[in-house]
Amino acid sequence: MFSTTTRGIRVTVRPQYLPDQSDPTKPQFVWAYHVSIENGGDVTVQLRSRHWKVTDGLGRMREVRGPGVVGKTPVLRPGERFEYTSGTPLSTPSGFMGGTYQMVNEAGENFDIEIPTFSLDTPNVDRRLN
Numbered sequence: 001m002f003s004t005t006t007r008g009i010r011v012t013v014r015p016q017y018l019p020d021q022s023d024p025t026k027p028q029f030v031w032a033y034h035v036s037i038e039n040g041g042d043v044t045v046q047l048r049s050r051h052w053k054v055t056d057g058l059g060r061m062r063e064v065r066g067p068g069v070v071g072k073t074p075v076l077r078p079g080e081r082f083e084y085t086s087g088t089p090l091s092t093p094s095g096f097m098g099g100t101y102q103m104v105n106e107a108g109e110n111f112d113i114e115i116p117t118f119s120l121d122t123p124n125v126d127r128r129l130n
Helices: none
Strands: 002-006 009-017 029-039 045-056 061-067 081-090 094-105 110-121
Touching (some): 009 110, 029 110, 045 081, 045 110, 081 094
Antiparallel strands (some): 002 009, 002 110, 029 081, 045 061, 094 110
């Protein structure tokens, strides 16, 4: 699991490789990722949009922007949590992704919270530092 906290809002991500949806001969590798967003602050917030940076094993990066997550713009009161699962394909057997969610608080202030950068690895990938 990968976690980070911004302004009292904790984002935790758990990626999972999906071999049944992947086909290395194409090449296509698919991951699901489960996200938990927990409001540990003392004000109500709403998730308005997302900005992902997805980088494959060759360093090619694509950005994904859009309203909400999985068709929702959840409101989180203090102590509440929202969870969802989504997915991403890559043309390489490894990569990583991370980004930000744009939030708004009850006073109308917009701010970004960090989504922790997390690795996308097939079970047989051996990552080594040179």
